[in-house]
Amino acid sequence: MKSKIRTVTLLAVVLLALLFFIALGGNYYAHLLALVFTNVILASSLRPSLMCGQLNIGHSAFMSVGAYTSALLAKNLGVPFELSLLGGAVLAMVVGIAMGYPSLRLRGVYFAMVTVAFVEATRLIVQIWVALTRGMSGLSGIPKPSLLGMVLTTKTDQCYLALGLMVVILLILYKLESSRLGLVWKSLGMADNLALSLGVNVAAYKLLAFAVGCFFAGVAGAFYAHFVRFLFPPTFDFLMATNILVYNFVGGRGNFWGPILGAAFLSWLPEVFRGSEATRQYETIFFAIPLLLNLLFLPRGLITLPGKLTGLFRRRAERVPSPAVMTSGQHVAMQGNPKG
Numbered sequence: 641m642k643s644k645i646r647t648v649t650l651l652a653v654v655l656l657a658l659l660f661f662i663a664l665g666g667n668y669y670a671h672l673l674a675l676v677f678t679n680v681i682l683a684s685s686l687r688p689s690l691m692c693g694q695l696n697i698g699h700s701a702f703m704s705v706g707a708y709t710s711a712l713l714a715k716n717l718g719v720p721f722e723l724s725l726l727g728g729a730v731l732a733m734v735v736g737i738a739m740g741y742p743s744l745r746l747r748g749v750y751f752a753m754v755t756v757a758f759v760e761a762t763r764l765i766v767q768i769w770v771a772l773t774r775g776m777s778g779l780s781g782i783p784k785p786s787l788l789g790m791v792l793t794t795k796t797d798q799c800y801l802a803l804g805l806m807v808v809i810l811l812i813l814y815k816l817e818s819s820r821l822g823l824v825w826k827s828l829g830m831a832d833n834l835a836l837s838l839g840v841n842v843a844a845y846k847l848l849a850f851a852v853g854c855f856f857a858g859v860a861g862a863f864y865a866h867f868v869r870f871l872f873p874p875t876f877d878f879l880m881a882t883n884i885l886v887y888n889f890v891g892g893r894g895n896f897w898g899p900i901l902g903a904a905f906l907s908w909l910p911e912v913f914r915g916s917e918a919t920r921q922y923e924t925i926f927f928a929i930p931l932l933l934n935l936l937f938l939p940r941g942l943i944t945l946p947g948k949l950t951g952l953f954r955r956r957a958e959r960v961p962s963p964a965v966m967t968s969g970q971h972v973a974m975q976g977n978p979k980g
Contacts, residue, residue, distance in 0.1 A: 655807070658673070658803060659800075659803075661673070662796055662799050662800060662803070663796065667794075667795040667796070670794075670795040670796045670798070670799040671795050671799070672908075672911065673799050673802070673803075674795070674798055674799040674802040674867055675864075675907060676903070676904055676907040676908070677799075677802040677803055677805070677806040678802060678806075678860050678863060678864050678867075679883075679884075679887065679903040679904075679906075679907045680806055680810075680899070680900050680903045680904060680907075681805065681806055681809050681810075681856060681857075681859065681860040682699060682703060682857060682860050682884045682887075682903070683884055683887035683888055683891070683899035683900065683902060683903040684809065684810060684813055684856075684896075684899045684900060684903075685699070685809070685813070685852070685853045685854075685855075685856035685857050685860070686699050686853055686857075686884055686885065686887075686888055686899070687813070687817075687853075687888060687893065687896070687899055688813070688816070688817075688825060688849035688850075688852050688853050689846075689849050689850050689853050690829070690888055690893050691817070691822070691825040691826050691828075691829050691849065692825050692828045692829050692832075692845070692846045692849045692850075693747075693828060693829040693830075693832060694744065694751055694846060694849075694850070695748065695749070695751060695752040695755075695885075696751075696752070696755050696850070696853070696885070697752050697755045697756050697759070697878075697881050697882065697885055698739075698754075698755030698756065698758045698759045698881055699853065699857050699881055699884045699885070700759055700876045700877065700878075700880040700881040700884065701755075701758050701759045701761075701762040701763075701876065701881070702732040702735065702736055702853075702854040702857040702858055702861070703732075703857045703858070703860055703861035703864070703876055703880075704762055704763070704766060704861060704873075704875075704876035705728070705731055705732040705735050705762065705858060705861065706728035706729055706731070706732040706857060706858025706859065706860070706861030706862045706865075707728065707861035707862060707864055707865035707871055707876070708728075708766060708773055708779070708861075708865070708871060709724075709727055709728035709731045709732070709858075709862070710724040710725050710727060710728030710861070710862035710865050710866065711724075711779055711782045711862075711865040711866070711871055712772065712773075712779075713727050713728070714782065714783045714866065715779075715781060715782055715783060720786065720789075721783070721785050721786040721787070721866060722786075722787075724862065724866075725859060725862040725863065725866075728858045728859070728861060728862035728865075729855050729856070729858035729859045729862060730855070730858070731858065732854050732855060732857055732858025732861065733851050733852075733854045733855040733858060735854070736850055736851050736853070736854025736855075737847065737850075737851050737854075739758055740846075740847050740850040740851070740854075741847060743755075744843060744846045744847055744850060745843060755881075756878060756881075759876075759877070759878050759881050760878065762876070763873050763874070763876060763877055766873045766876075767873040773871075773873070775873070776872075776873065778870055778871060778872045779870065779871040779872075780869065780870045781869070782865055782866055782869040782870065782871070783866065783869075784798070784866060784869065785798055785801055785863065785866040785867065787801060798867055801863070802863060802867070805859065805863060809856050809859065810900070813852075813856070813896075814896060816852070817896055821845075821848075824840065824845050825845065825849050827840075828840075828842060828845060828846060861876075883906070886902070886906065886931055887899055887902040887903040887906055888902060889902070889931065889934065889935075889941065890902040890905065890906060890930055890931055890934045890941060890942060891903065891905070891941050891942050891943060892938075892940050892941020892942060892943035892944060893941065894940055894941070895940075895941065895943045897943055898941045898942070898943040901941070901942050901943055902941065902942060905930070905942060906930065909930070
């Protein structure tokens with residue numbers, strides 16, 4: 641009970657700090673935080689598939705489907721933002737089900753290869769379908785996000801919307817993971833053959849996890865399209881799909897908060913290298929360093945760092961004798977010394 645109260649208090653403090661930071665940080669930090677919140681949604685929405693033991697490296701493709709669908713609905717048909725966002729998310733989920741139904745029977749690296757191929761296929765379709773997506777010229781003029789008919793014109797307002805979407809999606813994902821469904825997903829990740837022998841429909845549960853992840857990836861893509869207002873096919877390439885996977889492993893894929901921590905940490909990291917052209921070319925190299933350090937020293941992710949530091953300080957404290965023990969030891973030594 642105490643741990644729950646402590647967790648809720650910490651989350652409330654973090655949320656209040658984000659609200660104040662958005663209000664006082666200006667347009668630059670509002671823009672950056674909105675992208676961080678989008679990455680958190682993407683990383684967390686990949687977690688259901690990872691819990692089932694499926695190495696999905698194709699999440700950026702479903703983000704692309706949601707982004708282009710929502711942008712085209714709003715730009716060409718004048719659909720309100722709420723409906724266009726929902727339409728992009730639903731289509732991303734439908735595409736995910738159509739792709740996942742035959743391929744989720746594969747395991748390990750074979751499924752990963754299918755998802756990589758799907759990312760490239762989606763990017764090429766968007767790039768070649770010039771009449772609809774404008775191809776490599778990019779899709780511009782996308783309407784700004786709105787809420788209940790009110791257009792969110794400032795970056796600050798749009799960042800508040802991103803924060804709200806992130807909080808709602810994280811609550812839904814947390815409830816799913818804490819339910820019986822989440823326990824089934826975790827059991828599939830540990831031993832799907834055993835679950836199959838107990839009568840669990842492994843294929844259906846894996847497909848459900850995949851569909852949930854695709855839906856929320858579509859939500860993230862739809863918001864991203866209306867936020868940046870320009871879509872370019874190479875944005876949703878294999879590198880972005882890899883980054884979403886890295887967020888989970890660096891943060892800690894064994895914990896619900898791991899992808900959130902990994903996405904928040906690694907989303908800020910590239911900003912260090914945006915100051916000059918000389919440092920920007922090494923951005924990918926320095927992006928890989930946290931992953932290597934994580935694999936070497938924190939194999940379970942950054943989420944385990946506080947526990948490791950606490951254990952380290954505790955061991956160091958145990959090695960140092962207390963003053964009372966030192967005084968007693970010195971007194972015994974003096975009594976045992978015949979010259980004393």
